[in-house]
Amino acid sequence: MKKPVIVISQQLPEIVEARFMRDYDARLNPSIKLYDKEKLLQLCKGADGIAVSIGDKIDADFIERLPESVHIISAFSAGFEHIDIKAASMRKIAVTNTPEILTNATADIAMLLLLGAARRAVEGDKMVRSGEWTGWNPTQLLGVQVTGKRLGILGMGSIGQAVAKRARAFDMTIHYHNRHRLPPELELGAVWHETAESLLYKSDFLSLHCPATPETVGFLDEKHISMLPDRAVVINTSRGTVVKDDDLIAALKSGKLAAAGLDVYDGEPNLNPEYRKLLNCFLLPHIGSASTETRNAMGFLIADNFDAFFAGNPLLTPVN
Ligand code: DGY
Numbered sequence: 001m002k003k004p005v006i007v008i009s010q011q012l013p014e015i016v017e018a019r020f021m022r023d024y025d026a027r028l029n030p031s032i033k034l035y036d037k038e039k040l041l042q043l044c045k046g047a048d049g050i051a052v053s054i055g056d057k058i059d060a061d062f063i064e065r066l067p068e069s070v071h072i073i074s075a076f077s078a079g080f081e082h083i084d085i086k087a088a089s090m091r092k093i094a095v096t097n098t099p100e101i102l103t104n105a106t107a108d109i110a111m112l113l114l115l116g117a118a119r120r121a122v123e124g125d126k127m128v129r130s131g132e133w134t135g136w137n138p139t140q141l142l143g144v145q146v147t148g149k150r151l152g153i154l155g156m157g158s159i160g161q162a163v164a165k166r167a168r169a170f171d172m173t174i175h176y177h178n179r180h181r182l183p184p185e186l187e188l189g190a191v192w193h194e195t196a197e198s199l200l201y202k203s204d205f206l207s208l209h210c211p212a213t214p215e216t217v218g219f220l221d222e223k224h225i226s227m228l229p230d231r232a233v234v235i236n237t238s239r240g241t242v243v244k245d246d247d248l249i250a251a252l253k254s255g256k257l258a259a260a261g262l263d264v265y266d267g268e269p270n271l272n273p274e275y276r277k278l279l280n281c282f283l284l285p286h287i288g289s290a291s292t293e294t295r296n297a298m299g300f301l302i303a304d305n306f307d308a309f310f311a312g313n314p315l316l317t318p319v320n
Pocket of ligand 1: 076078079080
């Protein structure tokens with residue numbers, strides 16, 4: 001029987017590519033570099049499905065121009081703001097993503113950023129590597145104590161909850177804002193705030209875990225930063241567009257905020273260059289889900305969705 005033809009827009013972990021090659025007529029990308037739009041469209045000729053990365057802009061025009069043969073688009077990510085879901089649905093193209101399986105890896109990175117930003121890891125690392133370190137002294141690199149502080153979580157989905165779980169081990173008090181209050185067995189004593197604003201006033205640390213939607217884009221602006229306690233620490237592992245970069249940078253420069261830990265950036269990888277100059281910013285290159293186990297699991301979930309789709313079974317993680 002003829003195997004379905006699938007296009008993979010970016011190089012995937014080896015073990016995942018091996019499965020695609022075994023089960024599909026797979027058009028792999030041998031490079032970590034994304035194809036440009038025209039090239040990707042060209043590769044989709046005669047394809048049944050495509051797997052896309054967060055860097056691919058799957059907008060209405062792209063979807064419109066996809067060949068009739070393409071019936072499924074699978075995102076190699078939990079977030080799917082780079083795909084025009086409405087346009088896909090109009091053309092009856094199924095869309096899937098990879099939620100839940102990256103929860104722990106992403107929560108781990110949020111904690112790394114929280115600790116590293118609070119305790120000035122960037123400056124410490126630089127001091128040791130440069131040879132500028134002259135020895136222990138009582139006032140060197142004094143940071144923000146984590147233990148016992150209040151952690152505000154904006155967006156209490158599975159990643160927010162996993163961060164809360166880790167933070168409890170640091171005796172942090174958990175506050176959160178979510179559209180819906182969690183049931184007690186998930187809330188686990190965390191304090192729910194009906195509004196994001198009320199959460200900000202209580203957040204010595206603020207960790208962002210909301211998707212990028214018209215409601216959240218640009219949320220962390222000057223007005224909202226001013227509601228945070230002085231010397232608060234901001235962590236972002238969600239999407240860069242949730243933050244207004246100029247306002248966050250100004251607050252980091254003025255000392256209103258003690259530090260920030262960022263894994264995601266508006267316009268990434270072309271982040272606002274001012275971030276690079278700020279030593280109170282702990283910067284990572286969007287590696288929230290980047291553990292071998294998690295990236296393999298994400299790839300296998302895409303394969304499971306393709307398998308289900310082409311066998312006529314229900315999708316495991318449908319978006320539309
Ligand atoms: C996602 O899945 O949305 C992350 O940002 C990348 O793993």
